Amino acid sequence: MTSTPSDIGAVDLALAPELITIEPGALTRLHAALAERASREGLLDVAYRIVETPVGRLLLAATERGLVRVAYEREGHEAVLATLAERLSPRILESPERLGEAARQVEEYFSGRRTAFDLPLDLSLSNGFRRTVIQHLKDIGFGRTESYAEVARAVGNPRAVRAVGTACATNPLPVVVPCHRVLRSDGSLGGYIGGLEAKTSLLRLEAVAA
Amino acid sequence: MDMKQPFERLVDLHGATVLRVCRAVVGPADADDVWQETFLAALRAYPELPPDANTEAWLVTIAHRKSIDSVRSGSRRPVPVAEFPDAHPAHGTAHAPPAGLGDPAADASGDGIWERVARLPDKQRRVIAYRYLADLPYNEIAAILGGSPAAARRAAADGLKSLRAALSAAASEGESA
Numbered sequence: 001m002t003s004t005p006s007d008i009g010a011v012d013l014a015l016a017p018e019l020i021t022i023e024p025g026a027l028t029r030l031h032a033a034l035a036e037r038a039s040r041e042g043l044l045d046v047a048y049r050i051v052e053t054p055v056g057r058l059l060l061a062a063t064e065r066g067l068v069r070v071a072y073e074r075e076g077h078e079a080v081l082a083t084l085a086e087r088l089s090p091r092i093l094e095s096p097e098r099l100g101e102a103a104r105q106v107e108e109y110f111s112g113r114r115t116a117f118d119l120p121l122d123l124s125l126s127n128g129f130r131r132t133v134i135q136h137l138k139d140i141g142f143g144r145t146e147s148y149a150e151v152a153r154a155v156g157n158p159r160a161v162r163a164v165g166t167a168c169a170t171n172p173l174p175v176v177v178p179c180h181r182v183l184r185s186d187g188s189l190g191g192y193i194g195g196l197e198a199k200t201s202l203l204r205l206e207a208v209a210a
Numbered sequence: 211m212d213m214k215q216p217f218e219r220l221v222d223l224h225g226a227t228v229l230r231v232c233r234a235v236v237g238p239a240d241a242d243d244v245w246q247e248t249f250l251a252a253l254r255a256y257p258e259l260p261p262d263a264n265t266e267a268w269l270v271t272i273a274h275r276k277s278i279d280s281v282r283s284g285s286r287r288p289v290p291v292a293e294f295p296d297a298h299p300a301h302g303t304a305h306a307p308p309a310g311l312g313d314p315a316a317d318a319s320g321d322g323i324w325e326r327v328a329r330l331p332d333k334q335r336r337v338i339a340y341r342y343l344a345d346l347p348y349n350e351i352a353a354i355l356g357g358s359p360a361a362a363r364r365a366a367a368d369g370l371k372s373l374r375a376a377l378s379a380a381a382s383e384g385e386s387a
Contacts, residue, residue, distance in 0.1 A: 027225050038253055043253050082213060082215065
């Protein structure tokens with residue numbers, strides 16, 4: 001035989017495009033069925049979906065225990081998923097079903113029809129003092145704000161103002177755990193994981209709706 | 211530090227390739243099931259996979275095993291040609307015509323290649339799928355199928371030769387018609 005197998009292969013596959021063509025939607029259907037079955041068999045450790053909001057695309061991720069991560073686009077959703085793979089489990093699939101209720105409540109919040117989130121939360125990405133701060137943030141109600149110093153006092157560590165700032169800056173569940181309701185003592189914004197524009201948007205939304 | 215990517219990324223990167231391989235190996239009718247079984251088994255085993263592993267070769271290896279399971283679990287033929295939705299109804303699977311005498315109607319509708327792939331001997335069909343659809347090197351293919359890389363290369367050449375002969379026979383038949 002004079003020609004090489006790879007030459008023949010290229011010719012044959014070019015003659016047979018139906019061997020490599022996949023009709024639109026086929027992989028989407030297979031993926032959805034895989035995620036559904038993986039979830040049913042307890043193999044889907046982290047499910048996620050992307051929701052469109054007035055502050056950009058938010059990634060919502062949940063374990064079997066509850067919502068574990070909300071991420072702004074500026075954090076880099078790929079990077080966030082890579083971190084979840086490393087810290088929680090690499091068994092991660094996009095699966096809108098598990099996030100159905102969370103997505104609905106987020107949508108209601110941004111449309112001004114919801115003032116409190118009622119979702120199971122998985123706080124396993126926060127430990128120690130940061131977790132204590134996160135627990136307290138959940139109690140700052142819609143339309144209210146506290147200063148970093150007030151939060152530090154509330155968690156029993158009045159000198160830890162800077163650590164409270166760090167805890168807010170690394171809040172794994174922004175929007176749902178309202179770190180945007182924490183401001184500087186002089187009333188200025190301080191920082192925000194979603195950017196100052198997003199923090200302003202959320203505070204304005206709550207001021208109008210409250 | 212080794213970082214393992216989210217499983218979603220594997221589905222994204224290799225889902226199409228694995229589906230092509232499944233279709234070529236078990237036929238379009240059973241390919242979806244084998245694809246599901248492959249990715250479910252992969253998801254189960256993924257945490258134990260070494261981070262530097264070749265994920266595509268790993269997935270094709272699992273698909274290979276699952277395709278054998280799929281063939282064993284049914285009483286059906288390995289490649290249920292007649293179950294392909296658009297296959298010509300006149301073909302009973304037990305009476306498929308010899309290669310090169312394909313049904314012109316099936317050729318015209320673009321389905322002839324599946325029947326021709328289906329009629330290749332099992333090893334040739336798999337080698338061609340793993341080499342040309344999954345782009346695996348022959349040493350990986352030999353590791354999956356057993357035997358030597360040289361034998362895998364020969365099987366690919368033989369398979370392609372009969373596929374090419376069948377395709378050109380069909381083409382000249384079409385021209386004379």
